[in-house]
Amino acid sequence: MINENQYCLARIKTHYVKLSDKEKTIADYILKHPEEIIHTSINQLAEDLGMADSTVFRFCKRIGFKGYQAMKIALASEIVTPIKDIHETINEGDDVRTVSEKVFQSNMKALEDTLQLLVGGSFELAVKTIVNAKRVEFFGSGGSSIIAMDAYHKFIRTGIPVFANSDSHMQLMSASQLGEQDVAVLISHTGTTKDTIQVLGVLKENNVKTIGITNFAKSPLSEEVDIPLYTVAEETDYRSEALSSRIAQLSILDSLFINVMIAREEEGHTSLHKMRNAISIKRM
Amino acid sequence: MINENQYCLARIKTHYVKLSDKEKTIADYILKHPEEIIHTSINQLAEDLGMADSTVFRFCKRIGFKGYQAMKIALASEIVTPIKDIHETINEGDDVRTVSEKVFQSNMKALEDTLQLLVGGSFELAVKTIVNAKRVEFFGSGGSSIIAMDAYHKFIRTGIPVFANSDSHMQLMSASQLGEQDVAVLISHTGTTKDTIQVLGVLKENNVKTIGITNFAKSPLSEEVDIPLYTVAEETDYRSEALSSRIAQLSILDSLFINVMIAREEEGHTSLHKMRNAISIKRM
DNA sequence: TTATATACGAAAAAAATTTTCATTCAAACA
DNA sequence: TGTTTGAATGAAAATTTTTTTCGTATATAA
Numbered sequence: 001m002i003n004e005n006q007y008c009l010a011r012i013k014t015h016y017v018k019l020s021d022k023e024k025t026i027a028d029y030i031l032k033h034p035e036e037i038i039h040t041s042i043n044q045l046a047e048d049l050g051m052a053d054s055t056v057f058r059f060c061k062r063i064g065f066k067g068y069q070a071m072k073i074a075l076a077s078e079i080v081t082p083i084k085d086i087h088e089t090i091n092e093g094d095d096v097r098t099v100s101e102k103v104f105q106s107n108m109k110a111l112e113d114t115l116q117l118l119v120g121g122s123f124e125l126a127v128k129t130i131v132n133a134k135r136v137e138f139f140g141s142g143g144s145s146i147i148a149m150d151a152y153h154k155f156i157r158t159g160i161p162v163f164a165n166s167d168s169h170m171q172l173m174s175a176s177q178l179g180e181q182d183v184a185v186l187i188s189h190t191g192t193t194k195d196t197i198q199v200l201g202v203l204k205e206n207n208v209k210t211i212g213i214t215n216f217a218k219s220p221l222s223e224e225v226d227i228p229l230y231t232v233a234e235e236t237d238y239r240s241e242a243l244s245s246r247i248a249q250l251s252i253l254d255s256l257f258i259n260v261m262i263a264r265e266e267e268g269h270t271s272l273h274k275m276r277n278a279i280s281i282k283r284m
Numbered sequence: 285m286i287n288e289n290q291y292c293l294a295r296i297k298t299h300y301v302k303l304s305d306k307e308k309t310i311a312d313y314i315l316k317h318p319e320e321i322i323h324t325s326i327n328q329l330a331e332d333l334g335m336a337d338s339t340v341f342r343f344c345k346r347i348g349f350k351g352y353q354a355m356k357i358a359l360a361s362e363i364v365t366p367i368k369d370i371h372e373t374i375n376e377g378d379d380v381r382t383v384s385e386k387v388f389q390s391n392m393k394a395l396e397d398t399l400q401l402l403v404g405g406s407f408e409l410a411v412k413t414i415v416n417a418k419r420v421e422f423f424g425s426g427g428s429s430i431i432a433m434d435a436y437h438k439f440i441r442t443g444i445p446v447f448a449n450s451d452s453h454m455q456l457m458s459a460s461q462l463g464e465q466d467v468a469v470l471i472s473h474t475g476t477t478k479d480t481i482q483v484l485g486v487l488k489e490n491n492v493k494t495i496g497i498t499n500f501a502k503s504p505l506s507e508e509v510d511i512p513l514y515t516v517a518e519e520t521d522y523r524s525e526a527l528s529s530r531i532a533q534l535s536i537l538d539s540l541f542i543n544v545m546i547a548r549e550e551e552g553h554t555s556l557h558k559m560r561n562a563i564s565i566k567r568m
Numbered sequence: 569t570t571a572t573a574t575a576c577g578a579a580a581a582a583a584a585t586t587t588t589c590a591t592t593c594a595a596a597c598a
Numbered sequence: 599t600g601t602t603t604g605a606a607t608g609a610a611a612a613t614t615t616t617t618t619t620c621g622t623a624t625a626t627a628a
Binding site: 038097103104112115119153258259262 | 354356357358360387389391395396399434437438527535541542543546
């Protein structure tokens with residue numbers, strides 16, 4: 001009726017507050033077992049939940065579908081295991097093409113999962129914190145120093161004073177110069193890199209606001225940082241999670257960058273025109 | 285009956301030869317307009333095709349579904365436009381969450397598209413070339429030098445002598461030292477970066493084998509390099525293609541790396557055990 | 569307290585799906 | 599050639615599922 005399109009789960013969440021008790025029961029069930037609904041009739045579902053078919057039907061209408069069928073179809077479109085077979089390990093007989101597909105899919109999966117976690121987390125706070133920073137500095141060691149340098153290249157265009165250095169001694173020195181109004185972004189896949197943890201220590205002494213990007217929630221970095229952000233990358237045989245994790249880190253930083261740009265425009269720091277120009281530059 | 289799972293379209297194709305005329309008509313129709321079926325009843329479909337419901341029903345059974353419903357659901361799961369609305373531009377009213385989603389989706393799309401192009405192209409040759417190289421060097425300038433450094437970090441673990449330097453003078457010097465048996469990988473998003481083109485000139489003089497990674501087929505870099513590889517990233521308002529392009533570059537290099545590792549194992553350079561260890565290392 | 573609205577289920581109605589059965593047609597066979 | 603067999607198909611019946619209608623209960627506001 002109102003609308004035919006996708007996004008069943010999102011729609012349920014949106015309408016959740018407006019639902020009656022019984023309807024909330026239905027909503028909970030669907031959110032919990034969306035895959036099952038797909039192969040269940042309205043009778044069955046109503047019976048399982050101990051209510052009348054019509055109650056379920058009204059629920060479908062309420063969240064904006066033409067009926068139960070329409071909801072089922074939308075759900076089916078939505079559920080489909082996001083990117084399939086991705087997690088498959090690379091096997092010995094695989095040809096170049098197959099290996100490439102698996103590598104790419106693994107990277108895509110990392111992005112998908114990371115995004116999922118990002119939107120629920122403290123990402124928004126991270127954006128605000130950076131927008132209000134007097135100065136932002138990126139820290140990373142080893143492979144992560146490359147990500148830090150990349151972030152520097154991006155953020156230099158926000159107009160916020162930014163800095164990054166791949167030398168660990170310089171990093172320590174630089175960290176000791178930061179203050180309360182500054183923000184440090186620390187990148188470490190494992191969250192245990194000694195050099196970076198050491199930098200974190202200096203930063204905390206100086207009350208610098210800290211944002212961490214890591215793959216592991218239970219790590220020194222993510223536990224001690226003010227705002228932890230997480231990548232989600234899984235390891236498989238013949239494929240280090242570290243590879244995908246870099247893609248996810250990069251994307252988090254992309255996202256931070258664009259959001260900061262937009263936020264700054266809204267605060268009137270820059271005109272829309274200049275902003276677009278800055279973002280859309282071809283060469284980075 | 286036989287099976288409940290996905291892959292409706294594939295299944296239709298598989299069974300195609302065994303189908304009767306009427307059934308072929310149905311198959312053709314579904315393959316042509318899968319999205320429509322989703323919102324069509326079996327009656328409707330039968331009528332549209334000028335046949336009986338039961339014929340359509342039997343078709344569903346024949347290709348392995350429990351019935352029409354089941355087929356519809358499978359189709360719905362399958363159709364869902366791979367990653368949707370991705371290309372949507374970022375709008376002024378978008379909140380942090382929406383912007384983040386768009387950024388990530390844009391990156392995922394870049395990977396998807398890049399992979400598509402990769403498998404048809406000269407990627408396999410690139411892998412072979414690197415495997416047989418005496419020495420591999422990565423070149424990039426500006427933002428791309430970061431990608432080159434990243435590649436260096438990865439490939440150092442292949443055991444092949446690799447090198448990368450972000451200073452353009454050093455790059456020129458280094459390029460002049462390479463010879464016929466060496467391979468140079470040049471990275472430039474636009475394919476027009478002056479420094480990198482200059483390096484390419486030196487390399488060609490020395491008959492060094494060259495692999496280029498760029499977003500544009502009509503660019504000095506991709507036209508003059510021995511083996512061009514392409515990223516696919518589209519620009520939108522408020523979102524430079526350069527951002528996504530880096531993710532794609534990184535993934536191409538990931539893929540090259542893993543493939544090279546595997547190829548070398550097959551050539552007996554390293555044991556499977558050592559190889560896995562090398563790839564699976566947590567910290568990069 | 570009464571009126572009104574909302575939530576819900578029961579049952580009826582409608583629609584869609586699935587099954588059954590009869591017919592046609594063509595190939596196989598006597 | 600006539601008959602049999604079996605696959606393909608459609609018509610109609612049976613069944614299941616979905617949707618609508620309507621009545622009751624409960625809560626809320628006047």
